[in-house]
Amino acid sequence: MSRRGLLRSAAFGAGAVTLPSLLAACDSGPGGDAKTVRLGSNSSDAVPKKAFADAFKAYGQQSKEGRTVKVNTVDHNTFQENINRYLQGKPDDVFMWFAGNRMQFFAKKGLLHDISDLWQNFQGFSPALKAQSTGEDGKQYLTPYYYYPWAVFHRRSVFQQHGYQAPKTLDEYIALARQMQKDKLVPIAFCDKDGWPVMGTFDYINMRTNGYDFHRDLMAGKEAWTDKRVKEVFDTWRRILPYCQKGANGRTWQEAAQSLQKKEAGMAVFGLPHAGQQFPVSEQDDIDFFPFPVINPEHGLDAVEAPIDGFLLAKNSKNLKNAKNMESAKDLLKWLATPKAEDIYLASDPNNIAVNSGADTSKYSALQKKSVELISGAKQISQFMDRDTRPDFSSTVMIPALQKFIGNPNDVDGLVNDIERQRKSIFAAD
Structure with a gap:
């Protein structure tokens, strides 16, 4: 679901701007x-x-x-x-x-x-x-x-065809992506033209690495983006990026989901509606997911994004x-x-x-029932980056910052220093 840019073109209170x-x-x-x-x-x-x-x-x-x-x-x-x-x-x-x-x-x-x-x-x-x-x-x-939950979505038939198993750890996730490359698949469908989709990947790497409490405090402006724990998130993400679909900043979430539906890509970090809405009714039963894998055993699979x-x-x-x-x-x-x-x-x-x-859950699909199990088994539930932080920080700072990282993932220090400078300015207004 696209949720970008509440304050992209005007500061709060700029009533002079004409509403479309x-x-x-x-x-x-x-x-x-x-x-x-x-x-x-x-x-x-x-x-x-x-x-x-x-x-x-x-x-x-x-x-x-x-x-x-x-x-x-x-x-x-x-x-x-x-x-x-x-x-x-x-x-x-x-x-x-x-x-x-x-x-x-x-x-x-x-x-x-x-x-x-x-x-x-x-x-x-x-x-x-x-x-x-x-x-x-x-x-x-x-x-x-x-x-609805966020997870790593895939097609059952693709996994069955190639004998893939759902990975439980980050190392297994990367190994699976590497095998998908050998099998001529794009391992991970990836998109960020809309500005928000990659936030789910950042959140999961952060919560799996540093735990939900750190995610909550980071989104609330209580932690510095120059903290070594944040840098570790970006460093981990850099390990995954080589297996992600190229040109993400020019691709919509619908296009990325369609590549999963067309069996061009093997996996995608999405919310349940984003995958489901791009599959015809006849193929809905072929959609499946697994939780974003464990990175730090201390935090395991404790947190789930469920907006x-x-x-x-x-x-x-x-x-x-x-x-x-x-x-x-x-x-x-x-x-x-x-x-x-x-x-x-x-x-x-x-x-x-x-x-x-x-509500009547008797008619839930297997995917819906699995979604309920995923969420009910979580110790913490997050709302997603652009819902867990200030909308102005999300839109004016994090959207361009994450797009910049995807375009050039090698300057993590410069990236977090820039985010931190803006964090101090925006959250000082609270």
Whole structure:
């Protein structure tokens, strides 16, 4: 899922920049059509777009008050790159976004409505889900909807054809990649044109090497990027890069996933939807994964990246200044928090996992069941680099830094010194 550049083109508060018209909400003004909830969607890919359409249609059908959802769907990258100005301008009533730091950042800026009153009656959400939906002020702002794990994905048939075994350690992972090269495969599909995909690889190498606590503190700006532990992450990554698809900075995640689907590449570090959405239904059963391998036995496979997506209320929505419109928007969130709402969505999109414990998992695919096992067995769950840190640090510092590393991995000292200089400046503003 593309999530780059919240503050790429403007600092927070730069209201003079014109918001692209396709991201502008269809705002009818205070009190206008209180039974229609306007929703900003970043799910422009075909599979999730249809799944959400099914869910919103079902909401309208069950609404005794005749409420409906009017969806404003925007290209995923465009939505992410302009979310900051979108929320400061004329946003929709409800919008899709992410849990954790990415939600907390906008809550702290006063751009989200508090929905703690709804959380008092929510059922089926774990304490961990509530924590990821809670701002720094202790109030809840997000209704979680689904989550998905990151792992090393591959095709069962390719592994069976060549007799490959899932590696458990970094040395085994590199040995497998070397064998794939001999077998005329690109060992690891690799991409970063969108700016975020390689963050998953960095996070896993970091957590496997230094543990989750160090990852958390590094993302929070509490650790220096010049620390020898960070340099070790990049040094380890350099061992893997020779087996990665060349030209990653010019390749989209869809293109990388398609190379896996076409059996041109043997493996890819992705989230479950990224692999799944590029495989036709007839080939879904051929998708498999293994956990990113162990690097430091002290930390083993303790941590798993499992981002949580959900829905929020935009504070600057003119409609929500009217009590009846607010009632309708909250009614939608209450319904989206139910097991039934998740069941309807997942019936059309098997590339995610329900967050509500009451959701029907009997129809889960083998891949979904394996995903649940991976996440439930983890001691720590991270949200992904660009969700675990400040959005301005992620977009203006880490996206170009990681792209620079991929283009020239030999100057690690210069790279971390530059990141550290910017970290000090950005986090000093907290």
